[in-house]
Amino acid sequence: MSTEETIVVVGAGHAGVQATASLREEGFAGQIKLVSGEHALPYQRPPLSKRFMKEQMGPSDLLLRGERYYTDKDISLRLGDRVLAIDRADKRIQLASGDRLAYDHLILATGSRPRSTDLPGAGYAGVQRLCVMDDAIRLRQALRRGGNVVIVGAGFIGLEIAATAIEMGTSVHVVELADRPMARVVSEPVSSFFAEMHRAAGVQLSLGVSVTRIIGLDGRVSEIELSDGRRLPADVVVLGIGAQARDKLARAAGLACGNGIEVDARMTTSDPSISAIGDCASHHNSFTGGRPFRLESVQNAVDQGRVVARKLVRKPAQYDSVPWFWSDQAHCKLQIAGLSLDCDQVIIRGDQRTGDFAVYSFQGKRLRCVETVNRSGEHMAARRLISSNASVMPEQVAAKDFNPRETARTVQVMNS
Numbered sequence: 001m002s003t004e005e006t007i008v009v010v011g012a013g014h015a016g017v018q019a020t021a022s023l024r025e026e027g028f029a030g031q032i033k034l035v036s037g038e039h040a041l042p043y044q045r046p047p048l049s050k051r052f053m054k055e056q057m058g059p060s061d062l063l064l065r066g067e068r069y070y071t072d073k074d075i076s077l078r079l080g081d082r083v084l085a086i087d088r089a090d091k092r093i094q095l096a097s098g099d100r101l102a103y104d105h106l107i108l109a110t111g112s113r114p115r116s117t118d119l120p121g122a123g124y125a126g127v128q129r130l131c132v133m134d135d136a137i138r139l140r141q142a143l144r145r146g147g148n149v150v151i152v153g154a155g156f157i158g159l160e161i162a163a164t165a166i167e168m169g170t171s172v173h174v175v176e177l178a179d180r181p182m183a184r185v186v187s188e189p190v191s192s193f194f195a196e197m198h199r200a201a202g203v204q205l206s207l208g209v210s211v212t213r214i215i216g217l218d219g220r221v222s223e224i225e226l227s228d229g230r231r232l233p234a235d236v237v238v239l240g241i242g243a244q245a246r247d248k249l250a251r252a253a254g255l256a257c258g259n260g261i262e263v264d265a266r267m268t269t270s271d272p273s274i275s276a277i278g279d280c281a282s283h284h285n286s287f288t289g290g291r292p293f294r295l296e297s298v299q300n301a302v303d304q305g306r307v308v309a310r311k312l313v314r315k316p317a318q319y320d321s322v323p324w325f326w327s328d329q330a331h332c333k334l335q336i337a338g339l340s341l342d343c344d345q346v347i348i349r350g351d352q353r354t355g356d357f358a359v360y361s362f363q364g365k366r367l368r369c370v371e372t373v374n375r376s377g378e379h380m381a382a383r384r385l386i387s388s389n390a391s392v393m394p395e396q397v398a399a400k401d402f403n404p405r406e407t408a409r410t411v412q413v414m415n416s
């Protein structure tokens with residue numbers, strides 16, 4: 001694209017900010033306009049349920065880039081202004097402030113938002129979600145007041161909050177519809193380990209039950225009712241029931257959407273002048289068996305931001321990264337490389353009882369996913385093994401002398 005051209009990015013989370021930074025790094029010399037619906041300078045979300053929740057970080061520690069970065073790189077940052085509509089024929093976006101911005105290429109990096117629910121009582125004061133910094137500030141104030149905290153959903157975010165809340169001395173009850181925690185994303189041995197770890201710390205965990213309604217008193221939550229008939233006292237209820245793509249803008253503009261905005265491997269939507277990246281994008285990659293997939297992770301947002309920038313400066317660009325995630329719960333760091341979809345064999349290395357182990361998941365003879373608990377070195381090696389598509393056999397991993405770092409090094413040398 002020439003210096004005359006304008007790229008507009010909607011959403012200044014990990015994906016949007018990375019796209020703008022990579023555009024400059026890749027030599028794009030035209031105008032870049034980054035629009036954020038939030039008033040705060042662009043910030044990282046993962047610490048909100050971790051160190052920020054524990055008050056080990058303040059708002060300025062969360063910033064993705066300092067304020068000067070945007071001026072130095074000539075990125076025009078517009079905060080606190082929402083994009084209301086895309087006029088594809090005229091290649092303009094309409095902002096809530098009344099302004100209209102013209103684009104040559106538009107990047108949608110609108111992220112995801114907490115899943116909406118029609119649960120009766122979800123509107124009572126004291127019922128909270130965790131998505132943006134203000135939610136985290138409100139929630140940590142509520143946790144500081146103590147009392148009974150009920151967390152609906154035993155996913156990453158729900159369990160991270162549970163670990164913090166119990167450390168802060170509150171009574172914590174986690175309610176989960178599935179029969180094991182984090183069932184959507186982790187293998188059974190990892191679920192069992194974390195269930196046990198949280199229970200040992202004092203968290204009450206009710207699995208295989210759902211919340212039927214939230215009961216209030218004078219407009220505030222007081223109890224929740226479960227599908228098995230129990231009622232739990234609740235001063236604070238945290239809804240950690242997952243997220244959905246923010247794709248309303250794209251749908252209204254007629255872009256193809258499924259579970260998120262559909263893109264090809266170069267992040268292009270059904271309109272060649274519009275790309276979508278990060279949590280809002282539904283993409284294909286070889287790790288998802290070719291099926292469309294939407295990931296909610298920093299890795300995905302950052303890598304897709306880089307790919308779209310390379311595409312726009314006409315360099316080779318194709319998204320096919322190994323997905324990886326992490327979650328910090330109490331003293332345990334869970335890291336996941338790859339996806340455990342359709343896996344049929346698992347090999348456990350290390351000791352589950354001491355919280356120092358790894359689970360290797362295979363689909364047939366192919367290594368698909370490695371989950372590690374408190375083994376960061378092994379996680380890094382696993383990412384290299386999975387991305388190189390190396391043939392690592394279940395028998396090899398099960399052997400006592402299997403050394404993941406050495407194997408990853410060997411594979412890398414062979415591939416270079």
Ligand SMILES: Cc1cc2nc3c(=O)[nH]c(=O)nc-3n(C[C@H](O)[C@H](O)[C@H](O)COP(=O)(O)OP(=O)(O)OC[C@H]3O[C@@H](n4cnc5c(N)ncnc54)[C@H](O)[C@@H]3O)c2cc1C
Pocket residue numbers: 010011012013014015016035036037038044045046047048049081082083084109110111112130131132157246249277278279280295296297298299301324325326327328
């Ligand atoms: C509490 C919490 C903990 C997490 N922990 C982890 C973790 O440990 N590891 C991990 O990998 N991931 C984690 N995630 C997920 C990770 O933060 C997301 O995957 C990542 O932020 C996605 O980046 P994104 O840029 O696609 O979207 P977002 O970060 O959601 O940013 C999208 C931005 O677009 C803005 N926007 C949307 N619509 C409009 C509009 N119409 N006009 C203007 N602006 C708009 C939104 O306001 C938002 O600021 C966590 C998320 C949360 C909420």
